[in-house]
Amino acid sequence: MKQNTIIASCIGAIAAIILTVAITIGGELYAPLKDWLKTTFTHHWLGKSVISVAVFAVILFITKFLPVPESEERIARLISILALVAILGTFSLIGFYTYEYLIYL
Amino acid sequence: MSVIFQSALLLHIILGILAMVASVTLWMVFLKRIQNFRLIKFSAGATFFLLLGSWISGGYYYLYYYGASVRSVILSGPYPWAHKIVMEAKEHIFLFLPFLAAVVFFAVLRFREGEAISPVLLRGLAILITAMTTLIVLMALGGIAISGAVRP
Amino acid sequence: MDFYTWLVFLHIVGTVLGVGGATFAEIFIVKAMRDGIVNPEETDYLRSIYAVLRIGFFLTIISGFSFLYVYRITGNEELLYQPKLWAKLTVIVAIAVNAMLIHIRAIPLSVGSAVALVSWYTAMFLGVWRTLPFGYFEIVLTYAVIVVAAIPILTFIRKQFGVKI
Numbered sequence: 001m002k003q004n005t006i007i008a009s010c011i012g013a014i015a016a017i018i019l020t021v022a023i024t025i026g027g028e029l030y031a032p033l034k035d036w037l038k039t040t041f042t043h044h045w046l047g048k049s050v051i052s053v054a055v056f057a058v059i060l061f062i063t064k065f066l067p068v069p070e071s072e073e074r075i076a077r078l079i080s081i082l083a084l085v086a087i088l089g090t091f092s093l094i095g096f097y098t099y100e101y102l103i104y105l
Numbered sequence: 106m107s108v109i110f111q112s113a114l115l116l117h118i119i120l121g122i123l124a125m126v127a128s129v130t131l132w133m134v135f136l137k138r139i140q141n142f143r144l145i146k147f148s149a150g151a152t153f154f155l156l157l158g159s160w161i162s163g164g165y166y167y168l169y170y171y172g173a174s175v176r177s178v179i180l181s182g183p184y185p186w187a188h189k190i191v192m193e194a195k196e197h198i199f200l201f202l203p204f205l206a207a208v209v210f211f212a213v214l215r216f217r218e219g220e221a222i223s224p225v226l227l228r229g230l231a232i233l234i235t236a237m238t239t240l241i242v243l244m245a246l247g248g249i250a251i252s253g254a255v256r257p
Numbered sequence: 258m259d260f261y262t263w264l265v266f267l268h269i270v271g272t273v274l275g276v277g278g279a280t281f282a283e284i285f286i287v288k289a290m291r292d293g294i295v296n297p298e299e300t301d302y303l304r305s306i307y308a309v310l311r312i313g314f315f316l317t318i319i320s321g322f323s324f325l326y327v328y329r330i331t332g333n334e335e336l337l338y339q340p341k342l343w344a345k346l347t348v349i350v351a352i353a354v355n356a357m358l359i360h361i362r363a364i365p366l367s368v369g370s371a372v373a374l375v376s377w378y379t380a381m382f383l384g385v386w387r388t389l390p391f392g393y394f395e396i397v398l399t400y401a402v403i404v405v406a407a408i409p410i411l412t413f414i415r416k417q418f419g420v421k422i
Contacts, residue, residue, distance in 0.1 A: 006215065009204075013204035020200050020201065049160075073225050080233075083236040086233075089201060093193075094194045101185075
């Protein structure tokens with residue numbers, strides 16, 4: 001597997017996760033966004049799945065053909081950022097839904 | 106629950122558990138001092154494809170059964186937090202996993218027998234594999250909490 | 258034999274392999290460490306035992322989650338909230354984390370072996386004692402205390418058998 005593919009997949013995954021978290025929390029706070037997902041994709045979760053895959057695929061495709069500097073250190077840095085984004089995203093979602101549950105209790 | 110939804114739920118669980126086993130195997134094999142690259146690549150690939158299968162089967166169950174028949178039961182039962190917190194978090198955190206698994210899979214495909222891998226890259230991948238494995242285990246535990254709250 | 262009975266059979270086989278494997282791992286570690294060196298033949302025996310342990314762990318995980326699925330589709334969802342079940346899941350996670358820590362040599366084998374032994378017997382005990390009257394925190398706290406106590410006790414027992422530490 002080429003280094004630029006790994007780098008591209010890291011960037012695509014980071015973007016997909018950030019977008020998923022943003023759309024999810026955004027959709028809960030701004031009803032028209034969630035409604036748009038429902039009407040466009042028949043279900044909001046299906047919409048988030050499709051959008052996250054599309055973002056990953058598009059960024060993977062674009063970044064693969066860009067002249068990004070390749071090195072194992074760069075891959076390592078992006079992978080660490082990806083892990084951090086996943087962990088922060090997890091805490092954000094759990095924290096958000098816990099907060100929503102408690103304030104409406 | 107019809108046979109098709111029972112099957113979708115069972116497939117989601119089994120594929121998810123197998124993905125968890127593959128991820129834990131990857132975690133253990135990756136962190137050894139002398140690594141078995143073949144097993145690393147196999148378990149990374151297995152984790153990715155099993156997560157995809159769990160995503161699809163779970164998604165089918167969620168879209169066509171859970172919303173219509175399970176969600177309202179949980180919300181009107183004694184444990185509404187099982188949907189409002191656990192399921193809501195789980196259905197979105199799950200979306201991270203195939204991408205994490207894909208990156209791990211792509212990264213380990215580079216490994217060649219006899220070639221040294223930089224310690225920095227090894228450390229980064231170790232952190233990512235640990236995060237991914239932890240999330241998969243949390244998904245499994247979350248699934249138990251959600252199913253246990255279905256009290257008609 | 259119906260599906261549920263098959264699951265019980267698989268779960269018992271997995272538990273037997275796990276408990277038996279952990280027990281014999283401890284016995285073989287004691288035998289191997291009597292001269293202070295684990296030679297290649299002893300390493301080979303231990304490797305075989307760890308393979309059996311992994312198979313047992315895998316069988317218990319697969320059959321265990323299958324039980325949970327059966328409870329879900331047969332209207333027995335309340336069983337999924339049993340404190341004993343969640344304590345058992347905690348012990349299972351502890352077994353996996355402990356195995357990984359042994360694997361990467363983050364903890365000494367003497368400590369890891371004690372944790373594995375206590376954990377497997379605890380998981381079996383929780384499975385057998387159907388009417389366990391304690392809550393989750395009581396069970397897990399007791400388990401943690403036994404694990405901590407087991408380490409020096411097993412170290413003492415190993416010394417009696419001539420293990421060079």
